[in-house]
Amino acid sequence: MSEVRYTDQHEWIRLDGDEATVGITKYAAESLGDVVFVELPASGKAVAAGGEAAVVESVKAASDIYAPAGGTVTLANSALESAPSKVNEDPEGEGWFFKLKLSNKDEFAKLMDAAAYAKFLESL
Amino acid sequence: MSMNNQGRPSSIDKGSAGEAFPASIATISGDRGLDHEEALIFELGHGATGVDLPDVQISEARLGGSRRSGAIGLPGLSEPEVIRHYVRLSRKNYAIDSGLYPLGSCTMKHNPRLNEKMARLPGFGDLHPLAPQSTTQGALEVISALMNWLTTLTGMPAVAMSPKAGAHGELCGLLAIRAAIAARGENRKRILVPESAHGTNPATAAFAGFTVDEVPAKPNGRVDAEALKAKLGPDVAAIMLTNPNTCGLFEGEIVDIAKAVHEAGAYFYCDGANFNAIAGKVRPGDLGIDAMHINLHKTFSTPHGGGGPGAGPVVLSERLAAYAPIPLLVASADGLRLIEDAADAPEGARPFGRMCAFHGQMGMFTRALTYMLSHGRDGVRQASEDAVLSANYILASLKDVMSAPFGDGPCMHEALFDDSFLEGTGVTTLDFAKAMIDEGYHPMTMYFPLVVHGAMLIEPTESESKHSLDRFIHVLHTLATEAKAKKTERFAGAPHLAPRRRLDETAAARKPVLRWKPDPLKAAAE
Amino acid sequence: MRYLPLTTDDRRAMLAKIGAPDVDALFRDVPNSAVVPLSAFNLPDTQGEMEVDRGMSKMAARNVAAGAAPFFCGAGAYKHHVPSAVDHLIQRSEFLTSYTPYQPEIAQGTLQYLFEFQTQVALLTGMEVANASLYDGSTATAEAVLMAQRITKRGKAILSGGLHPHYAETVETVAGLFGPVERTKVTPGSAEDIIALIDEQTACVVVQSPDVFGLIRNLRPIAEAAHAKGALLIAVVTEIVSLGLLEPPGAQGADIVAAEGQSIGNGLNFGGPYVGLFATREKFLRQMPGRLCGETVDAEGRRGFVLTLSTREQHIRREKATSNICTNSGLCTLAFTIHLSLLGEDGLTRLARLNHAKASALADKLAALPGVELVTGAFFNEFTVKLPKAAAPVVDALAKKGVIAGVPASRLLPREKSAEGLLILAATETNTDEDFDALVAALKEAI
């Protein structure tokens, strides 16, 4: 069973066993506009919770993507390099950014669940 | 009859009058009247030449074996073809000479032609930067006169002339601050920048090796002075504050802020891009600032030229003056002299380095000085007052239909609106701006400053007549009224009447094509 | 005042609409004490065109224009003939008085020439991509070093002793904040051994060719050595006309080319405004400083141009931008691109050959003078000679006789003992045989 959590920076993270997949939420993808470029982390890179892990750019905006939880990058979605539009088309599916081996699952547990994130969005 | 008897129709006959040219009938040429399509110079070249030069043959002996082996690939055209190409291109541009150009923060004021003429006098335009100084005394005199104008108008003791634009001036100011801090044996790394700041401010801070700490704005559009003071500390090198700020408002607490900054051992950098609101009326030096760049291409009317060149001299306080970069201009027994090497600097001077080769944007100096001499101090003051008056007139005339985010108070030289008046209409700031193009206007600055949602920043400058302002106000008023009534036809897909419709910026960024390349099929055939 | 359209009546009517008693009421946020009377400014009052023209012309007349004397200065700024069409075209209102092309629908004129300019610069330098200009050659060089530091994540920059000293100082001033900048020994007329200095900490080597003494450098072995250590080669060109005759840096393995474009289309202007050319390889595109113009289509499918990849720039990326540059050299790029369009392939190569022929002829004449030694063996249109005495006083003496003899090396390198007798001279298509004779005669007398 996989579980999905969210950050207040509009990243989502899905945990399957030890490995987590990270991307940006539909809300984030829509507010950025057409994504034209992504910069992905190299696998093997260690990231801390809240640390800069990737970059996503549209024509008039650029955002850092922070690691929702600390760990080691195991895989980046290189398909986005030639097809960044996937981030807009399917942000919470095919438009994922990277996979992480978490170093501390407690950090994951502390993040918002879907209901809390939905409430957070309403508050904006 | 022996005279010319071939008359032709000279009144509009019923059959051909009134109808717009149907869009469905494309012209044969692709051009539409005066609106010509124009190919790239590379597509037009055909091996002709626009210059007549002798074809001298040379020996290889002194080329060190480095002679070019392949062709460059440049197109060849005759002079009439080249002139036609650029004249046709020019007609696809909006310009201040052809209409009101309300770009907030950019100061699109009238560019007098006398300035152009003076800059082209051979004694200025055809003068080499390293010619013997005895043969360039008049040029040094221009620099010296301009320095006097700038220090007098700002009430500051010194000015560094070499920075080549506003952002370069910011860098110069921060490097002087860095040097001053180092001279005190301190190491301060943080620079406070309001979130409403122009992008060059944080970019320059990073460029100069500092970290950036953002200070929030208050609901009245000014920097939150309390939050700013709370952030001051022993690691703060400077604050960078724009005044009048990017919302077109004067930072009324500036003197108080300057005091707190100095007490914390930090320096006060002022972004002077908006000096045109107060020149001849308020001296930044009286407000406690330590450094401020002046965009000669804004306040002092040197033309923007489609993106440059500019010039960004930086005035410096007593505390920073010693660190001004080389070259330095000094008076000596045999006239004015440029000090070009740090080791030759006069007693007490400790230049932090050099901003660029040679001595700055001389071509802009001659233009700016010509402008200042034309205006005089009284004209400079009147220009500032007229710029502020015109912006307030626009604000007062449009605030019933557009939304001014910062209440009823007067603005300085630019009027700021947000997009709340468009809420629920389906029209965005972008649509609104593009509809202005169809009305014959260049849009205002949009989506800047970032602290205001869907910002529209209107700077009319002092160069518009009341008639011109009234016409502009009428158009914007009507557009806003229609948008609010959800009459959105004008906005969807605008502009319709410009040389181009909206351009696909997404495609341009996803698959960048940044240069022309020969068509591979055609090349193979040749 | 002739530039201010509002009349007293207009102002009164506008204040009434605003509901303000006078204009000072609009300045009410300014602390009272800070608003000063006009008399606080010890400056002149308004003057008519004629008076201003007279005053400015008087100052201009105190200078000796390059065209008014036999003239041989180079060292980073060159006197060339600019065809009349260039200045006419760049003064068209639609080019001169427009802003940065932020609204592409009504700025296709500017955008298209920028696209053409980028193509011309890429072709000339032999590189894959070029930007829409930086301030000048020196700041372009500094930006190139910063870019190399970002790409390699290393700090050290090695500058050739043949790099124009003003350029070297500009690089030291900004790039020195992010790593050590080392200058090699100055070796007028020969190439220093820069390769030996490249190590695993080196971000880049910066080599100018032709160098400040006019010497043509061979970049190939330096590029190979730099690449072997993971460093980049930055090639600097201060006389861009040279690329009409010489192998472009791109073909010699340069990773970034930073150049001064003044020679094409732009006057001497006492040092500015000039135009910084910046070109690199496509793989470094996202690390480039400055604006880029790209091709796209409009809503009706017609070709058009826009500023693109702006997320590198300060207005979007703020403190993480690749540079802080905003205003660049706009109109100077236009002058450059028009002049180069007039020249074309044939014109530029002829111009380059003519420059080399002129300089060669002058070098022969000067080397024949007793006590004068030609220091630069391989050069384009600029070379260095060693005089039997200090060069600076000789140049001053010749200036008094109406000959502008060149740039004494000591003006650029005042602490360098070996530079004292060196004189750097440039000859271009503008020089005549009479210029040469005047120089030779005056020099003969002065030494």
Ligand SMILES: Cc1ncc(COP(=O)(O)O)c(C=O)c1O
């Ligand atoms: C508020 C402000 N600061 C700084 C700048 C940068 O000036 P420049 O473009 O001359 O580098 C600008 C101009 O665009 C500006 O509007």
